[in-house]
Structure formats: structure tokens, C-alpha cells
Amino acid sequence: MSALRQLYQEMIIDHGKRPRNFGTLPDATHHKEGFNPLCGDRLTIYVSEKNNVVEKICFEGSGCAISVASASLMTEVLQGKTRAEVEAIFDDFHELVTKGHNVVLEDRLGKLAVLAGVAEFPARVKCAILAWHTLKAAMADDAGTVSTE
Numbered sequence: 001m002s003a004l005r006q007l008y009q010e011m012i013i014d015h016g017k018r019p020r021n022f023g024t025l026p027d028a029t030h031h032k033e034g035f036n037p038l039c040g041d042r043l044t045i046y047v048s049e050k051n052n053v054v055e056k057i058c059f060e061g062s063g064c065a066i067s068v069a070s071a072s073l074m075t076e077v078l079q080g081k082t083r084a085e086v087e088a089i090f091d092d093f094h095e096l097v098t099k100g101h102n103v104v105l106e107d108r109l110g111k112l113a114v115l116a117g118v119a120e121f122p123a124r125v126k127c128a129i130l131a132w133h134t135l136k137a138a139m140a141d142d143a144g145t146v147s148t149e
């Protein structure tokens with residue numbers, strides 16, 4: 001395994017075991033529950049948005065290391081971003097985890113690039129994207145629970 005791959009794997013394990021911004025957000029302006037029935041991942045995303053800027057994102061729930069690590073990294077990366085920036089990052093991230101390694105996208109996505117390897121495992125793509133779809137639905141104030149199926 002290359003050194004970079006190993007570093008990526010260690011970051012996923014670290015975020016999976018010690019997720020950042022884990023818990024509820026009492027002053028959330030949006031929240032949503034998402035479920036990935038294929039794996040059993042169930043996460044609730046809380047967003048506090050002000051003047052079209054994401055001030056804070058938290059999440060809670062339980063899931064596999066990939067789903068938790070992806071949610072944890074997402075909460076770190078999207079904090080302070082505008083709605084337009086969140087949408088652009090969502091699109092980049094979605095393309096990376098569905099299509100695989102891409103130097104331009106990985107450069108733009110920074111630490112989110114650690115999840116590029118999931119593209120090789122189609123069943124895990126839904127784990128990696130769950131928090132993101134849930135966030136998108138939360139910010140759109142969609143009704144009901146998000147399901148990846």
C-alpha cells in the first residue's frame with residue numbers, strides 16, 4: 001500500500017472512531033435524518049445557517065466507519081461556507097466518490113479526498129454519500145427521512 005493510501009486510511013479510521021462535531025445542535029435552523037438501509041447507517045444532520053452561510057454543522061447517529069468519517073469530515077469542511085460553495089463541494093465530492101480518483105477534484109476537495117477510494121466499492125459509496133444527501137435535504141427543508149435507496 002502506498003504511503004498516501006495508508007495516510008488516507010488512517011484519517012478515515014480516526015474520523016470514524018473520534019468523529020468531530022458529534023452531537024445535537026440546539027440552535028439548528030435545519031435538521032434531517034438520513035438512512036442507508038444497505039448498511040444500516042442512520043445519521044441526523046443539524047445545520048445552523050445565517051445569511052446564506054453555514055455557521056455550524058453537527059451530526060449524531062450510528063453507522064459504519066465510512067459513513068461516520070464522511071459525516072465528520074463534512075462538518076469540518078463545510079463550516080463557514082456559503083450555500084453556493086456547499087453545492088459546489090457536494091457536486092465535486094459526489095463525482096469523486098462515484099467515479100474515483102481525479103487529481104483536479106482531489107486538489108479542490110482537500111482532506112475530503114481521503115474518501116476517493118470508496119469508488120472502488122460501489123456498496124460503500126452510499127455510506128460515504130449519506131451525510132451529504134441528508135445535509136442537502138436538510139438545507140432544502142425537504143419533508144420526511146432521506147434514504148439512499
Ligand code: ZN
Nearest residue numbers: 039041064127
Ligand atoms: Zn455504511
